[in-house]
Amino acid sequence: MNPLARSARYLRILRALAAHTLSRELAFRGNFLVKVSVEVLWLAIMLAFYKVVFARSSNVAGWNEPQYLFFVGCFFALNGLIEMLFLDNCNEFSELVRTGDLDALLLKPIDEQFLITCRRIDWGCAPNVFMGSGVMAMALYQMSWRFDPVKSAAFLATFACGVAIAYAFMVLLTSLSVWMVRNQSLMEMWWLFSSLARYPKEIFSGRWAEPLGMFFTYFIPILIVVNVPANVMVRAFDPAMVLMMLVATAALLWISRRFFLFALESYRSASS
Amino acid sequence: MGMIEARNLRKTYRAVQKQTGLVGSLRGLFHREYREVKAVAGVSFTIEPGEMVAFLGPNGAGKTTTLKMLSGLIHPTSGDARVLDHVPWKREDSFRRQFSLVMGQKNQLWWDLPAADSFQLHREIYSIPRAEYDETLSELTDLLGVEKLTKQAVRELSLGERMKMELIAALLHRPRVLLLDEPTIGLDVVAQTKIQRCLKDYHARRGVTVLLTSHYMRDVEALCERVLVINHGALIYDGPLAGVIERFGETKLVKLRFEGPPPDDLESFGELVRREGPFADIKVERARVAMVLAAILERSVVADVSVEEPPLEEVISRVFEEAEAAHDAA
Incomplete structure (x- = not known):
């Protein structure tokens, strides 16, 4: 099958999976509405908190209020997209291994990583993507931003890279479930990811914080996930950082893919 | 070349030995003990296209592990297998499209x-x-009599109905090889019979190659002519179903209806399993059946007589017991 036909097939399957999960979510309407309400409340609390901070200071770590607002929107949209597409699927993987329900997925004539990590879309997180986008649009309006095709393209590319980097980390941790069976590290990692990625990397200054910031920028590049796209769009366009992000994305996707396939080779399948 | 080929297939697991109690659990954090479990210990067989073969063995004999290796879910420790001319554990899409x-x-x-x-x-x-899908779906829902249930949430279906849906999902892409691991487990007799009939019809229509494990001998008798028997990971019989009874069924059941009351000394011919009014059933060693019949007919007036093979369950149970004894002795 040529790459174009293959991509079209996978898109069709993704569309079908999305439709199925939406039907499923709508069957449990109450749960869906509660989840969306919680996310709206969470965004409102975050925005109120930053409003309070900026009422006492004109900038935080070199970011002025609209810039910071854009950063928050970018984080919210990116985080929402990852939670919507991958978090539930990756989190469920250890349970699939433990119960042996992974068997049914491995038998399908389709890429295992695709099916395992994309089979369910958490529609309850979809509003986060829209709300984050709305916050970004509001920030751009506040700073009277003028459309710049290069910056916009670089933002979209680095935003996609941010999603891919977070996905690669998830796949790496998820793969460990094959050996560990019970694996709660994914949620711990996601908490760490959310905590680190939601702040500008400039806050890591000072004797102890700076090495930590370097570590999470160059060694485990969580800090670049939101910082680079937000910087590209509303602050300085740093080509070196963009290039580093592209390289880090390619490398992490490749490593996580190899590790996932290696892990599947060790899959034992639970007794029936 | 066979449709399914296994050559000296082995699977050995390392199973953690958990020590009991809190102290044992703490010790296990630093020092783990493992036991080697030989789930499959060198199994070889060939299944030709269109065959329907039963794969029998007690719990833990290695049936499911073998099926999982043949379907590519797990890698063998050693040995080789070919299914549809593919190495199963490479899990190529072209292979997975052709089996279930x-x-x-x-x-x-x-x-x-x-x-x-x-x-x-x-x-x-x-x-x-689309056309092939519609045709197959209609054929299968018709065969299983579930046309009206496909639009009902799966969680609301009974176990039997759910199993029928599972079977439909497994056959929708018209697989050439079908591996069935206890497809009728927990089902009532009606659902079992329905699934057996569906499999039989589907096999006759499409010539699919089937390897079936089941603890219900009714499934085996209804569907398979050839049987593989496995115990402790090793194949102990590969041949026709009738051959199992021939080889392992040491007795036959002689059923008699006498003109008057049955004679008192019937126990001397074999194990008397029933004595009710004019009826008497005796388990007799296969080699002595003719002799016993002649002796009874000579001494008593018999209104009716039949000689039956022992039930398959009984024979298979004996096979497992013998294999167990041989394994323990080794």
């Missing part, structure tokens, strides 16, 4: 949605052309 594994204790349908939705998703994943 149905596990009676596992569910592959979307629990909260109607089975029809899962079938549609299946159509997308297997790229089944």
Whole structure:
């Protein structure tokens, strides 16, 4: 099958999976509405908190209020997209291994990583993507931003890279479930990811914080996930950082893919 | 070349030995003990295209592990296998499109949605052309009598109905090889019979190659002419179903109806299993059946007589017991 036909097939399957999960979510309407309400409340609390901070200071770590607002929107949209597409699927993987329900997925004539990590879309997180986008649009309006095709393209590319980097980390941790069976590290990692990625990397200054910031920028590049796209769009366009992000994305996707396939080779399948 | 070939297939696991109690658990954090479990210990067989073969053995004998290796879910420790001329554990798409594994204790349908939705998703994943999909779905729902149930949420179906839906999902892409792991487990006799009939009809129509494990000998008798028997990971019999009875069924059941009351000394001919009014059933060693019959007919007036093979359950149970004894002795 040529790459174009293959991509079209996978898109069709993704569309079908999305439709199925939406039907499923709508069957449990109450749960869906509660989840969306919680996310709206969470965004409102975050925005109120930053409003309070900026009422006492004109900038935080070199970011002025609209810039910071854009950063928050970018984080919210990116985080929402990852939670919507991958978090539930990756989190469920250890349970699939433990119960042996992974068997049914491995038998399908389709890429295992695709099916395992994309089979369910958490529609309850979809509003986060829209709300984050709305916050970004509001920030751009506040700073009277003028459309710049290069910056916009670089933002979209680095935003996609941010999603891919977070996905690669998830796949790496998820793969460990094959050996560990019970694996709660994914949620711990996601908490760490959310905590680190939601702040500008400039806050890591000072004797102890700076090495930590370097570590999470160059060694485990969580800090670049939101910082680079937000910087590209509303602050300085740093080509070196963009290039580093592209390289880090390619490398992490490749490593996580190899590790996932290696892990599947060790899959034992639970007794029936 | 066979449709399914296994050559000296072995699978050995390292199982953690957990020590009991809190102290044992703490010790286990630093020092783990493992035991080597030989799940499959060098199994070889060939199944020709269109054959329907039963794979029998007690719990833990290695049946499911063998099926999992043949379907590519797990890698063998050593040995080789070919299914549809593919190495199963390479899990090539071209291989996975041509076979199905149905596990009676596992569910592959979307629990909260109607089975029809899962079938549609299946159509997308297997790229089944619309016309072929409609034709196969109609054929299968008709065979299993579940036309009206496909739009009901799977979680609301009974076990038997759910199993029928699982079977439909497994057959929608018209597999050439079908691996069935206890497909009728927990089902009532009516559902069992329905599934047996469906498999039989489907096999006759499409010539699919089937390897079936089941603890219900009724399934085996209804569907398979050839039997593989495995115990402790090793194959102990490969041959016709009738041959199992011939080889391991040491006795036959002689059923007699006398003109008057049965004679008192029937125990001297074999094990008397029933004595009611004019009826008497005796288990007699196979080699002595003719002699026993002649002796009884000479001494008593018999209104009716029949000689039956022992039930398959009994024979298979004996096979397992003998294999167990041989294994323990070794």
